[in-house]
Amino acid sequence: MLHGKTALVTGASRGIGKAIALELARQGAKVAVNFAGNEEKAQEVVDEISELGSEAIKIKANVSQEADVKQMIKEVVGQFGTLDILVNNAGITKDNLLMRMKEEEFDEVIDINLKGVFLCTKGVTRQMMKQKSGRIINIASVVGVSGNPGQANYVAAKAGVIGLTKSTAKELASRNILVNAVAPGFIGTDMTEKLTEEQKDGMLDMIPLSKLGRGEDVAKVVRFLASEDANYITGQTIHVDGGMVM
Amino acid sequence: MADTFERVKKIVIDRLDVEESKVTMEASFKDDLEADSLDVVELVMELEDEFDMEISDEEAEKIETVGDAVNYINSIQ
Numbered sequence: 371m372l373h374g375k376t377a378l379v380t381g382a383s384r385g386i387g388k389a390i391a392l393e394l395a396r397q398g399a400k401v402a403v404n405f406a407g408n409e410e411k412a413q414e415v416v417d418e419i420s421e422l423g424s425e426a427i428k429i430k431a432n433v434s435q436e437a438d439v440k441q442m443i444k445e446v447v448g449q450f451g452t453l454d455i456l457v458n459n460a461g462i463t464k465d466n467l468l469m470r471m472k473e474e475e476f477d478e479v480i481d482i483n484l485k486g487v488f489l490c491t492k493g494v495t496r497q498m499m500k501q502k503s504g505r506i507i508n509i510a511s512v513v514g515v516s517g518n519p520g521q522a523n524y525v526a527a528k529a530g531v532i533g534l535t536k537s538t539a540k541e542l543a544s545r546n547i548l549v550n551a552v553a554p555g556f557i558g559t560d561m562t563e564k565l566t567e568e569q570k571d572g573m574l575d576m577i578p579l580s581k582l583g584r585g586e587d588v589a590k591v592v593r594f595l596a597s598e599d600a601n602y603i604t605g606q607t608i609h610v611d612g613g614m615v616m
Numbered sequence: 617m618a619d620t621f622e623r624v625k626k627i628v629i630d631r632l633d634v635e636e637s638k639v640t641m642e643a644s645f646k647d648d649l650e651a652d653s654l655d656v657v658e659l660v661m662e663l664e665d666e667f668d669m670e671i672s673d674e675e676a677e678k679i680e681t682v683g684d685a686v687n688y689i690n691s692i693q
Binding site: 499541544 | 654657
């Protein structure tokens, strides 16, 4: 499905990003696995991709730093020759009640989760414009649509990503670069592990399908949006959330 | 330098699909050559490749005519 394509997945050493990197590789894409801190985990993903019979490289970069991002994209294009698919997945949480949220907690989350998407998108646009094709898939979150107490920073960033997706889609449509967002709901990852049992139960009550999602559920939608089957879709946000937010 | 102009002109003709006679030093990309803002960004990118140079966003914003591009390139090289 994606043979001959090349992809860069940010924050791909674990969680949803890892699932996406593996899924794209399974479809034949060469994958650049970006990570910020955990090189060992990133190497594991690279090794798994090799076992799947595809090609992968790992690249350390902080997506909120423009110099890092430029260097990363240069490396990907240098290694693979092209860059067809960007998946902006890297994200962090610093949950706190608004009243208690420190300015740094707000800024850090906005920097990685929103500015990072801007910088990576800007960075790949040149290459994709030259190729006259490209797919950008941003991992947002359904809380960016619904809001969530204790996550003012995260929600603001994710709502920002959805708006950024729409603007970018409109700007780049004439160059055959399609930009969409995937908004996961409650997916079982390290990030959701941090929630208390009480929070988890509360969330399950809100999910019509009454279960957590898996990274693969998100990865398969990303794979679809990256494929030729999604040629006529741009600027959209697709919820993968068991019906949690409609 | 006539050479720079000729190289710029060739890229402009290819990129914007305009008649050669329209591409003069005075021609404005947006007004005379019907380029939209994204076309101009792309054009600047191609000029960077052609002349193996980097044009900063600040400088790129000042480029409105073919002559602006030619003069800027000549001033650097």
